[in-house]
Amino acid sequence: MQSPLPEKIPSEMQITDCMAQLVSKNSTSYGEVVQKYARLRLADFSELLKEWQNEEYAAKLGMPTLPQVAKMLHKGNVSPEQGKKLAAFLQQTAKQGNTTGALYLAYLCAKGLFIPQSLQKTAQCLRFAINQGDWRATRFLGELLIAVPLAARELVGDEIQAEATRWQSKNNHISSEKVEHSCRRFYDATPAIKFLARLKLEQAVQQGSPSAQQRIKGLSVLGELPSTMPPKQFQSISNWLDLQFLQPQEKYSPRADKDIVFLPDNIPLLPLGDDDEKPTWHKPAMYGLMLLVAVLIFTVLLQIVMRK
Incomplete structure (x- = not known):
């Protein structure tokens, strides 16, 4: 097997433009490479952020919640300078083995907040925390x-x-x-x-x-x-x-998963008859034809008798 391919990160302009298209049209002209970064930035993980700062849950993990980090991310109006300090702090805490720091660092990498967006670095941070349980x-x-x-x-x-x-x-x-x-x-x-x-x-x-x-x-x-x-x-x-x-x-x-069409289970089947069975209109048509022939014969005979 080959080693993992290097990550191809689109330009900031491509990601931003793709996000704008997705928001306004719910579709985009960009390919999958750009889309995945744009869609991640648009994804809402606010409920997860709330859960991460729960003191009770964090105590069970034996890890601090880093409440100041949570507050800064929830505010959403962090200045570029504050953002750089936040990213540096999380990188340092992650290196020290703090899974909460690694978790928030993965969030920043996934969303492209204060540091360059990178899916591979997101995965690396998450793997470290997952391995710690x-x-x-x-x-x-x-x-x-x-x-x-x-x-x-x-x-x-x-x-x-x-x-x-x-x-x-x-x-x-x-x-x-x-x-x-x-x-x-x-x-x-x-x-x-x-x-x-x-x-x-x-x-x-x-x-x-x-x-x-x-x-x-x-x-x-x-x-x-x-x-x-x-x-x-x-x-x-x-x-x-x-x-x-x-x-x-x-x-x-x-x-294949997109092309499969599932039909209802209770669709009634058409009754099956013998291969030689005639259509339902066949018998009335035959009777009508026989009656018409009889009338013609009767008319011809009647004309012959009258001539005599």
């Missing part, structure tokens, strides 16, 4: 995938690539290039990314999140998360690769 980071990663599925490659690419590498080592007759190409298609499979987002929220529940379970229920009702287990190939990259290379007759098209 911080359910806030796990929940945030799930929410990022829900808000912007296009960013899945940058946000969870490392763990998917690691699993794909293990799969390829067991199936080394498949080239790394082919496996990499198939992985790229996996990121475009909407059911796979939705299921992965659900797994992250479920992991947050197991780590102690008091609200992730309710969030799962709500998003499942809205269709943002799968309410049942998706087909096996969408449950992991290993299953996906099995289908792509070991069962090639069932290959998946990235657009």
